[in-house]
Each structure stands twice: as C-alpha cells, then as structure tokens.
Amino acid sequence: MRSPKDFFRPLAVGAPEPVRQIPLGPSRMIHFFDPGNEKMVAKLPGMAGTDVLLGNLEDAVAADRKEAARAGLVRVAREVDLGESQLWTRVNSLDSPWVLDDLVTLVTEVGDKLDVIMIPKVEGPEDIHYVDRLLAQLEARAGLRWPLLVHAILETASGVARVEEIATASPRMQGISLGPADLAASRRMKTTRVGGGHPGYLVRTDPVGEDLTAGRTTYQQDLWHYTVARMVDACAAAGILPYYGPYGDIRDTVGCEDQFRNAYLLGCVGAWSLHPAQIAIARKVFSPAPEEVAWARRVLAAMGDGTGAVMLDGKMQDDATVKQCQVVASLADELAARDPELAEAYRGAGA
Numbered sequence: 001m002r003s004p005k006d007f008f009r010p011l012a013v014g015a016p017e018p019v020r021q022i023p024l025g026p027s028r029m030i031h032f033f034d035p036g037n038e039k040m041v042a043k044l045p046g047m048a049g050t051d052v053l054l055g056n057l058e059d060a061v062a063a064d065r066k067e068a069a070r071a072g073l074v075r076v077a078r079e080v081d082l083g084e085s086q087l088w089t090r091v092n093s094l095d096s097p098w099v100l101d102d103l104v105t106l107v108t109e110v111g112d113k114l115d116v117i118m119i120p121k122v123e124g125p126e127d128i129h130y131v132d133r134l135l136a137q138l139e140a141r142a143g144l145r146w147p148l149l150v151h152a153i154l155e156t157a158s159g160v161a162r163v164e165e166i167a168t169a170s171p172r173m174q175g176i177s178l179g180p181a182d183l184a185a186s187r188r189m190k191t192t193r194v195g196g197g198h199p200g201y202l203v204r205t206d207p208v209g210e211d212l213t214a215g216r217t218t219y220q221q222d223l224w225h226y227t228v229a230r231m232v233d234a235c236a237a238a239g240i241l242p243y244y245g246p247y248g249d250i251r252d253t254v255g256c257e258d259q260f261r262n263a264y265l266l267g268c269v270g271a272w273s274l275h276p277a278q279i280a281i282a283r284k285v286f287s288p289a290p291e292e293v294a295w296a297r298r299v300l301a302a303m304g305d306g307t308g309a310v311m312l313d314g315k316m317q318d319d320a321t322v323k324q325c326q327v328v329a330s331l332a333d334e335l336a337a338r339d340p341e342l343a344e345a346y347r348g349a350g351a
C-alpha cells in the first residue's frame with residue numbers, strides 16, 4: 001500500500017498527474033459491442049445519445065477473434081464519429097494470454113481516445129496496482145496528457161471479500177460493476193443465467209393449519225441485493241461510481257427494467273446494455289423520473305436553508321430529506337444539461 005503522501009504521484013516518470021475527482025459525465029448505460037463484428041460497428045454512428053460505448057475484448061469474443069476485436073477497436077477509436085459518447089474498453093482478464101497486448105496496443109495507439117479501461121475478474125487490490133503501474137509506463141511512453149481511468153468488475157468471491165480495498169487501490173479507479181455471471185460461478189451458486197433473479201430463491205409465508213402446501217404465498221428474493229449494496233457502500237466511501245452489470249435475458253425487457261431499477265434505487269448510476277433494446281431501458285431507469293424531480297424541488301423550496309422540519313403532503317421533511325432531494329435534483333440538472341428531451345420532460349412536470 002502506497003503512503004497517503006504518494007497516492008497522487010504518477011507511477012512512472014513522464015506519466016500524467018492522477019485525477020483527484022472522477023469526471024462525472026453521464027454513464028447510465030455502458031453499451032457493449034464487439035469491435036470485430038462489422039455489423040455491430042456499423043450501428044455505432046447511429047447510437048448518438050448512448051452515454052458509454054464499450055468495445056469488449058473479453059468474454060463473448062471467441063478466442064480466435066481476439067486479435068480481430070482488438071484491431072477493430074483501434075479502427076473504431078480512430079475512424080468512427082461517436083459524437084458525445086464516451087469510449088471505454090473491457091480488456092481480457094489479467095491471467096489471459098491476450099491482456100498484455102490489449103493494454104500495450106490500446107494505450108500506445110489510441111490511448112488519447114479512450115476514457116476508461118474495464119478490468120475483469122479482479123481478485124484484489126494487487127490486480128489494480130499491476131494495471132496502475134503498467135498504464136503509467138505506457139502513458140509516459142505514448143506521451144499521453146490525461147490518465148486513463150480504471151473500472152473493476154466485481155465478479156469473483158475474493159473480489160467481493162475485498163471490494164473496499166479494490167475501490168481505493170488507485171486514484172485511477174472510476175467505478176465498479178457487478179458481474180453476476182462470473183460471480184455466480186466463482187461462488188458456486190447453482191444458477192445458469194446472466195444476472196436477474198431466480199424463481200427458486202424465495203421466502204414463503206407460514207403454514208396455515210396442518211396442510212403445508214395450501215394458502216402459502218411465496219415471494220421471490222433478489223439474489224444480488226447483498227453484493228450490490230456492499231459495492232455501493234464501497235464505491236460511495238471511495239468517491240467512485242457503482243454500476244449494475246449485464247442482464248442476459250434480452251427478450252425480458254420488463255425483468256431487465258426491474259433489475260436496473262433496484263440497482264438505481266440502491267445507489268448505482270448505470271448498468272450494462274448488451275443489446276440495442278436495453279439502451280432505452282437504462283436511459284429511462286437511471287434518469288430520475290420527472291415527478292420525483294418535481295417533488296425533490298418542492299421539498300428543497302419548502303425547506304429554505306435546509307435545516308429544521310416541515311410537513312409536506314403529510315410527510316415530515318428535515319435536513320436528511322433535503323440531502324436526498326439534493327441528490328435527485330442535482331442528478332436531474334446534470335442530465336438535463338446534456339439531454340434536451342429530458343430537460344423538456346422535467347419542465348413539463350413542473351420540475
């Protein structure tokens with residue numbers, strides 16, 4: 001562990017100064033595409049308004065397509081107009097034969113076009129330290145003026161056990177995403193899906209009389225509640241951003257929206273979209289609803305300097321509800337400043 005005094009010193013001579021604040025552009029959806037898939041790449045210029053486009057090099061890219069995906073991402077970064085969207089990548093895992101070439105090629109050739117590098121299967125802070133030093137060396141060699149940020153996927157049991165250390169491992173840490181598919185395997189959960197709930201994970205009301213089966217309602221529980229909540233706390237404490245990851249049942253847009261909303265309400269700022277159909281779901285869920293924004297502004301107006309207590313529609317408001325309402329109202333302001341449609345919806349709701 002570096003001493004606090006050295007935490008913000010560059011890790012290589014000539015590397016850019018580490019950032020002290022995470023840049024807060026919207027990242028409601030991190031949209032995955034395979035840069036080696038020409039059909040997907042052809043769709044990118046039409047995806048204006050997608051907060052983050054992520055060129056994926058890891059899982060879902062076949063072993064014999066790894067080089068093509070890497071070369072495709074270099075081409076996308078150089079040649080495709082992505083408008084306001086941020087460009088991120090997910091490199092291969094640190095124990096793979098591809099990751100070194102991923103990092104060397106991307107930082108050297110298009111390091112100035114990339115915002116964030118997602119690192120999969122992070123086991124602990126030592127993985128972030130390795131990437132941190134290597135990026136500093138590569139940035140120095142490439143003459144980059146702005147440091148690349150790092151995003152960890154929380155998808156190993158060891159990573160969850162050490163999520164707080166991962167979150168604070170480097171000033172490059174931008175955020176953490178839940179990776180429910182690999183995490184399920186790592187924990188030996190008995191699921192066979194990518195994120196979402198499971199009908200077998202439930203609680204049941206008590207038996208009524210002798211019959212153990214009749215009249216007992218069951219309620220499905222959220223498999224990911226503990227991990228998301230722990231990740232959100234680790235990120236908030238470290239000043240970085242938490243995200244829900246993938247929802248693999250592309251057809252089930254309703255279940256996807258529910259899973260994303262649970263994450264939003266618990267504090268996540270975005271989720272992954274794997275298919276164009278999931279982009280609009282993330283945009284809707286991770287933008288505060290107009291009526292919530294209108295309510296938040298009413299509370300803020302009623303509370304004046306933010307201290308004391310008042311009643312509004314029968315509900316007590318005090319300093320703590322003011323702070324919650326500030327979270328909602330300031331998120332709405334940031335998003336509306338870049339999204340005229342959303343700005344109009346907030347105006348329409350009197351927000």
Ligand SMILES: CC(=O)SCCNC(=O)CCNC(=O)[C@H](O)C(C)(C)COP(=O)(O)OP(=O)(O)OC[C@H]1O[C@@H](n2cnc3c(N)ncnc32)[C@H](O)[C@@H]1OP(=O)(O)O
Pocket residue numbers: 031032033034039040041043056059060181182194246250273274275276
């Ligand atoms: C556990 C994890 O690690 S999750 C992260 C890794 N997984 C991924 O990145 C998966 C990314 N997504 C995909 O590979 C695809 O969306 C799939 C395989 C899920 C479905 O693909 P398809 O069967 O082609 O879907 P579908 O037929 O509905 O696609 C419609 C069109 O959208 C395109 N499309 C599909 N997904 C994407 C995408 N993520 N980005 C851009 N375009 C896409 C298709 O190429 C197709 O184009 P076309 O109309 O020109 O033929």
Ligand SMILES: O=CC(=O)O
Pocket residue numbers: 059120153155178179180181182183194195245246
């Ligand atoms: O990479 C994501 C996951 O769920 O695994």
Ligand SMILES: [Mg+2]
Pocket residue numbers: 059120153155179181182
């Ligand atoms: Mg994974």
